[in-house]
Amino acid sequence: MTMRRTLFALAGGAVLLSAVGVALAQREYKSGWVWPEPPVVTPAPVDKPGAPPSDATVLFDGTAESLAKNFKNGDKWVVADGVATVKATDIESKDSFGDVQIHVEFATPEKVDPKQTGQGRGNSGVYIMGRYEVQILDSYENKTYFDGQCASLYKQQPPMVNVCRKPGEWQTYDIAFEAPRFAEDGKVLKPAVCTVVHNGVFVQNHFELKGGTYYDQPAKYVKHAEKAPFRLQNHGNPMKFRNIWVRELKPIVGTPPAEKKDGDKKDGE
Numbered sequence: 001m002t003m004r005r006t007l008f009a010l011a012g013g014a015v016l017l018s019a020v021g022v023a024l025a026q027r028e029y030k031s032g033w034v035w036p037e038p039p040v041v042t043p044a045p046v047d048k049p050g051a052p053p054s055d056a057t058v059l060f061d062g063t064a065e066s067l068a069k070n071f072k073n074g075d076k077w078v079v080a081d082g083v084a085t086v087k088a089t090d091i092e093s094k095d096s097f098g099d100v101q102i103h104v105e106f107a108t109p110e111k112v113d114p115k116q117t118g119q120g121r122g123n124s125g126v127y128i129m130g131r132y133e134v135q136i137l138d139s140y141e142n143k144t145y146f147d148g149q150c151a152s153l154y155k156q157q158p159p160m161v162n163v164c165r166k167p168g169e170w171q172t173y174d175i176a177f178e179a180p181r182f183a184e185d186g187k188v189l190k191p192a193v194c195t196v197v198h199n200g201v202f203v204q205n206h207f208e209l210k211g212g213t214y215y216d217q218p219a220k221y222v223k224h225a226e227k228a229p230f231r232l233q234n235h236g237n238p239m240k241f242r243n244i245w246v247r248e249l250k251p252i253v254g255t256p257p258a259e260k261k262d263g264d265k266k267d268g269e
């Protein structure tokens, strides 16, 4: 073989090999899991972020009727112009929730009383399952202990950033919460996990709670039901709320592929 022919043969072989390589690289992997189809949900209109998606349960739609119907003591708060103002008591959802997304919109009092500082200014909170508080506070140019400021998991974890709006301006929480799992004897099999998006910004990312959040004692777990109501706190400040909705969080459950035994033909696709 002449040198020239040899070079052509080598080049031809290289082209063939690279073509086989590309074909192998392009072979699609499929997991083999069988999944039910995720339900179709219509999201909020793009110019109305925070409006409930089609599968949400709306707990407060701006009417006094909805607040009274969906919350114990909901009739005690003042509802006007689509806004509920805290008065006299906590309110508690009549329904119970486990793994859940909670959307609330709130505003701290526009008129700031200079005598009210720290925890005294614009305080409320979302007590998930009645015992895990995502703090609500006016933390706009108002310092307090960091694991007690707005969007903290109270006395457990400060928010990653302080993204509070000014007093009187509307703010949003989107909370994703996974309920803890307990054994019969009360042992924690899986801690509660909480993610908080405050005004569109992730401020808590999959935080594993150390237990219930308390003012006067360290966090601890006490076995409770798989589902429980949530509370919105009265801390003596005329906090405003609007647009409260929830969605149960249910992962899609699939079926894994059957285990391959020796001698089974390899699945090509």
Ligand code: MG
Pocket (backbone or CB within 6 Å): 123, 124, 125, 135, 136, 233, 235
């Ligand atoms: Mg509070």
